[in-house]
Amino acid sequence: xxxxxxxxxxxxxxxxxxxxxxxxxxxxxxxxxxxxxxxxxxxxxxxxxxxxxxxxxxxxxxxxxxxxxxxxxxxxxxxxxxxxxxxxxxxxxxxxxxxxxxxxxxxxxxxxxxxxxxxxxxxxxxxxxxxxxxxxxxxxxxxxxxxxxxxxxxxxxxxxxxxxxxxxxxxxxxxxxxxxxxxxxxxxxxxxxxxxxxxxxxxxxxxxxxxxxxxxxxxxxxxxxxxxxxxxxxxxxxxxxxxxxxxxxxxxxxxxxxxxxxxxxxxxxxxxxxxxxxxxxxxxxxxxxxxxxxxxxxxxxxxxxxxxxxxxxxxxxxxxxxxxxxxxxxxxxxxxxxxxxxxxxxxxxxxxxxxxxxxxxxxxxxxxxxxxxxxxxxxxxxxxxxxxxxxxxxxxxxxxxx
Numbered sequence: 001x002x003x004x005x006x007x008x009x010x011x012x013x014x015x016x017x018x019x020x021x022x023x024x025x026x027x028x029x030x031x032x033x034x035x036x037x038x039x040x041x042x043x044x045x046x047x048x049x050x051x052x053x054x055x056x057x058x059x060x061x062x063x064x065x066x067x068x069x070x071x072x073x074x075x076x077x078x079x080x081x082x083x084x085x086x087x088x089x090x091x092x093x094x095x096x097x098x099x100x101x102x103x104x105x106x107x108x109x110x111x112x113x114x115x116x117x118x119x120x121x122x123x124x125x126x127x128x129x130x131x132x133x134x135x136x137x138x139x140x141x142x143x144x145x146x147x148x149x150x151x152x153x154x155x156x157x158x159x160x161x162x163x164x165x166x167x168x169x170x171x172x173x174x175x176x177x178x179x180x181x182x183x184x185x186x187x188x189x190x191x192x193x194x195x196x197x198x199x200x201x202x203x204x205x206x207x208x209x210x211x212x213x214x215x216x217x218x219x220x221x222x223x224x225x226x227x228x229x230x231x232x233x234x235x236x237x238x239x240x241x242x243x244x245x246x247x248x249x250x251x252x253x254x255x256x257x258x259x260x261x262x263x264x265x266x267x268x269x270x271x272x273x274x275x276x277x278x279x280x281x282x283x284x285x286x287x288x289x290x291x292x293x294x295x296x297x298x299x300x301x302x303x304x305x306x307x308x309x310x311x312x313x314x315x316x317x318x319x320x321x322x323x324x325x326x327x328x329x330x331x332x333x334x335x336x337x338x339x340x341x342x343x344x345x346x347x348x349x350x351x352x353x354x355x356x357x358x359x360x361x362x363x364x365x366x367x368x369x370x371x372x373x374x375x376x377x378x379x380x381x382x383x384x385x386x387x388x389x390x391x392x393x394x395x396x397x398x399x400x401x402x
Contacts, residue, residue: 001048001049001050002049002050003049003050003051003052004026004049004050004051004052005052005054005055006051006052006053006055006056007055007056008056009056009137009168012051012053012056012131012166012168013131013135013137015051016051016131016135016166016390017135019388019390020133020134020135020388020390023388023389023390024049024390025048025049025389025390025391025392026048026049026050026051026390026391026392027048027049027050027051027162027392027393028050028051028053028103028107028162028166028391029050029051029052029053029054029104030052030053030054030073030074030076030100030101030102030103030104031054031074031076031099031100031101031104048392051166052074053072053073053074053101053103053166053168054074054101055074056072056073056074056168057071057072057074057075057076057079057101058071058072058075059071059072059075059083060072060169060171061143062083063143063144064087064089066144067089067173067174067175067176068126068143068144068171068172068173068174069083069084069091069171069172069174070127070143070169070170070171070172071083071102071169071170071172072102072168072169073101073102073103073106073167073168073169073170074101074102074103075101075102076098076099076100076101076102077091077093077095077098077099077100077101077102077105078098078099080102084174085177088176088177089174089175089176089177090174090175090176090177091124091172091174091175092124092174092175093105093110093120093121093124094110095110096110096273096290096355097273097274098274102170103167103168103170105121106121106125106128106157106158106167106170107157107158107159107160107161107162107167108159108161109121109122109158109159121158122155122158124172124173124174125141125154125158125170125171125172126141126142126143126144126154126171126172126173127139127140127141127142127143127154127170127171128140128141128153128154128157128167128169128170128171129167129168129169129170130157130165130166130167130168131165131166131168132164132165132385133164133165133385133386133387133388133390133391137168138153138165140152140153140154140157141153141154141171142171143171156381159372161393161395161396162391162392162393163382163386163391163392163393163395163396164381164382164385164386164391165385165386165391166391178208178227178228179227179228179229180227180228180229180230180233181208181225181226181227182225182226182227182233182250182251183223183224183225183226183250183251184223184224184226184237184240184244184248184249184250184251185221185222185223185224185248185249185251186221186222186244186247186248186249187215187219187220187221187222188219188220188222188247189218189219189220190218190220190304191218191220191303191304191307193212193220193222193244194299194300194303194317195299196243196244197210197222197299197317197318198299199243200224200239200240200243201295201299201317201318203239203243205236205239205240206226206236207224207225207226207236207318208225208226208227209223209224209225209316210222210223210224210225210316210317210318211223211225211314211315211316212313212314212315212317213276213312213313213314213315214303214307214311214312214313214314218304218307218308222248224240224248237250273314273323273355276314276323277325280312280325281327282312282325282327282356283327283329284329284356285329285356285357285358285359286325286326286327286328286329286356286357287324287325287326287327287328287329287333287334287337287338287356287357287358288323288324288325288326288354288355288356288357289323289324289338289341289352289353289354289355289357290321290322290323290324290352290353290354290355291321291322291323291324291341291345291350291351291352291353292320292321292350292351293320293321293322293345293347293349293350293351294320294347294349294350295317295318295320297345297346297347297350298315298317298320298322299317301322301344302344303315305344306324306340306341309326309337310326310327311324311325311326311337312324312325312326313325323355324337324341329358330358331358331360331361334357334358334361335361335365338352338365338366342367342369345369348368349373350369351369351370351371351372352366352369352370353366353370354366362394363394363395363398364398364399367400368400370398371395371398371400375398375400378396379396382396
């Protein structure tokens, strides 16, 4: 296996055209933070060469007045947020890891707790540039919100897992940073907080994020983020207190909280999982599955039975995602835990994704919960857009029941 580190769009196009002509498959990587459980479960090993985009990291344009920015796909989310932060702006998404590249975040359709208030990636992307299966450079969308066109192609590449083309640049609409961001935090000895969060959700209180982290036994650390001027914050705090009582502590965003080793703070815009996994002291190849589900399903999920088996759980109940972590690294034990999670999913639209696991685990183990609805059509689209089969992505190689 070899790695080609391209330094320009022209270099990538020439290299890809050669691979298409010779029908040599390759995988795409940004900063190498996502090569976890990339195998499909088939017996043949994935020995594809790598195309690295980490040197394709320039800023194409930045217009603070129109609040739009265009960057190349190899730029890290951390770097992009620093660029925007200089003008008190931010890209309102939550990548898992701070050094993830822009291209990988788009290709994997990352999102996080801010989705409840700020929307997901599909709400931020206004334009995209990619190289297709014929070696052609394709532009979809535009540089300003009002002139966006070709949005269907932009959506097609979002979550494409590196199998439909090479994302080389992305244009985003951005947002001002929250004004005087604060949080309320508390410790609970059971998952009783779920019913109280459900009540907040019912009242439509304008929160920026909600995050719960399991700790020892059945204990939970809960945080609720909000922002605004003092009168607005006071109104939100009074609403929260009317539901939770005085069991929560109010802190300015980023301040430490003695009952919780990790508070989201501004880090939530730069990759939040690394810190949490370090705090939980998760070993290499530990069990870590990411789940997305409807808010109602999350609020009614049987978390207690998983806490009793020493799972470490991270929940964004309104953002729609759960992270299940366990220190075990044995494949057989991990698959047993996976089946336990799958059996608790009551809705077929719930989805699972490996974040880390035993190297022998595969995407195939996730079954129908690991793919989007209409997966067979997705495979047909892949064959149509990549006729030479050069964009190697195990996501498209699964063999599932019809």
